Amino acid sequence: MPTTPRAPAPGDPLIRLADVSRVFPARSRQGSPVTALDHVDLDVRAGEVLGVVGYSGAGKSTLLRLVNALDRPTAGTVTVAGREVSSLSERALREVRRDIGMIFQQFNLFASRTVWGNIAYPLTVAGVPKDQHRERISELLHFVGLADKAHTHIEQLSGGQKQRVGIARALATDPRILLADEPTSALDPQTTGEVLALLRRVNEELGITIVLITHEMEVVRTLADRVAVMEAGRVVELGDTYDVFAAPQHPATQRFVSTLVEKGPPPRALQRLRERHDGRMVTLSFRDGDATPADVFGAFIERGVTFELVHGGVEDVGGRTFGHLTFSLTGDDAAVADATAYVATLVELTTPASPREAS
Numbered sequence: 115m116p117t118t119p120r121a122p123a124p125g126d127p128l129i130r131l132a133d134v135s136r137v138f139p140a141r142s143r144q145g146s147p148v149t150a151l152d153h154v155d156l157d158v159r160a161g162e163v164l165g166v167v168g169y170s171g172a173g174k175s176t177l178l179r180l181v182n183a184l185d186r187p188t189a190g191t192v193t194v195a196g197r198e199v200s201s202l203s204e205r206a207l208r209e210v211r212r213d214i215g216m217i218f219q220q221f222n223l224f225a226s227r228t229v230w231g232n233i234a235y236p237l238t239v240a241g242v243p244k245d246q247h248r249e250r251i252s253e254l255l256h257f258v259g260l261a262d263k264a265h266t267h268i269e270q271l272s273g274g275q276k277q278r279v280g281i282a283r284a285l286a287t288d289p290r291i292l293l294a295d296e297p298t299s300a301l302d303p304q305t306t307g308e309v310l311a312l313l314r315r316v317n318e319e320l321g322i323t324i325v326l327i328t329h330e331m332e333v334v335r336t337l338a339d340r341v342a343v344m345e346a347g348r349v350v351e352l353g354d355t356y357d358v359f360a361a362p363q364h365p366a367t368q369r370f371v372s373t374l375v376e377k378g379p380p381p382r383a384l385q386r387l388r389e390r391h392d393g394r395m396v397t398l399s400f401r402d403g404d405a406t407p408a409d410v411f412g413a414f415i416e417r418g419v420t421f422e423l424v425h426g427g428v429e430d431v432g433g434r435t436f437g438h439l440t441f442s443l444t445g446d447d448a449a450v451a452d453a454t455a456y457v458a459t460l461v462e463l464t465t466p467a468s469p470r471e472a473s
């Protein structure tokens with residue numbers, strides 16, 4: 115094991131942003147100042163993986179730079195492990211930064227050094243005596259699965275191997291926090307899966323809290339316990355990953371979730387479905403703890419309503435399921451009306467609308 119496992123008190127904020135703003139001055143005389151972060155309140159709990167999603171320019175990188183004190187807020191406070199970093203001296207900040215590892219989309223390794231040399235670097239900077247390097251580096255290499263690559267030069271490694279070196283380097287000084295800035299965006303899907311599995315071990319086996327910036331909802335679904343959605347410098351939604359996927363509230367969140375999960379048939383599919391089915395089309399959204407599809411089928415059957423599943427499926431997030439299922443219902447008009455009215459008391463019921471209908 116490369117780092118000492120810790121038992122964080124679950125739920126304690128390890129990082130706290132309180133009413134944080136970061137305004138960058140105008141780049142030119144005619145330009146206006148840029149508000150990269152706008153009154154952000156955010157707690158990161160000890161031991162969790164927090165996914166931060168948002169489109170380009172939403173403020174995600176600025177937020178990470180404030181946490182590791184590479185930048186300071188214009189207003190508000192940033193507290194890491196109980197210390198308000200916004201007011202610390204450069205010397206005190208070095209100590210705080212020792213508690214924070216960071217990995218990047220483009221790995222940011224020394225291309226001219228070996229794997230060993232890259233992992234040794236933060237140990238040297240932190241003043242760890244040379245005679246302790248060998249044991250520590252070899253533990254780290256085993257942990258990330260690169261024990262046979264110690265003396266390989268970085269440029270001879272695949273992208274996934276480079277990110278493993280990045281993770282080993284980030285863990286070298288035994289941090290409590292890992293900041294991950296789009297760590298899999300440069301990787302193919304299979305390698306992404308391997309790196310995410312390694313990050314899961316970093317979190318679960320070593321108790322390291324991870325803040326993960328990404329625009330890929332699959333990454334969030336795989337790794338994050340909670341999700342913060344950012345738009346225009348604000349956190350517009352924050353919740354458990356399951357809740358965010360099953361019932362996204364903010365339009366920005368709905369757009370992100372729809373990249374993985376469709377709430378109903380998209381307009382063109384709906385048009386084709388309407389050509390083939392003349393029944394009443396309804397979309398039912400099931401969540402853990404709600405009524406089950408079997409309850410709903412029973413309600414249709416009791417009322418003599420015929421139902422056909424025409425679109426949708428069941429999703430799994432962290433072992434909990436939800437689904438949006440679209441049915442075509444046929445039968446006596448009054449029976450269909452009665453059945454849909456009753457089913458709407460059991461689960462969320464919507465009528466899929468084409469854009470023309472919706473506008």
Ligand SMILES: Nc1ncnc2c1ncn2[C@@H]1O[C@H](COP(=O)(O)OP(=O)(O)OP(=O)(O)O)[C@@H](O)[C@H]1O
Pocket residue numbers: 138139148149150168169170171172173174175176177
């Ligand atoms: N040093 C800077 N000077 C001026 N403006 C900046 C600076 N750094 C960031 N910004 C601006 O702040 C806003 C937020 O940028 P930030 O890099 O935090 O967004 P992001 O969500 O990380 O985007 P991306 O996914 O593209 O990295 C953007 O409008 C950006 O242009």
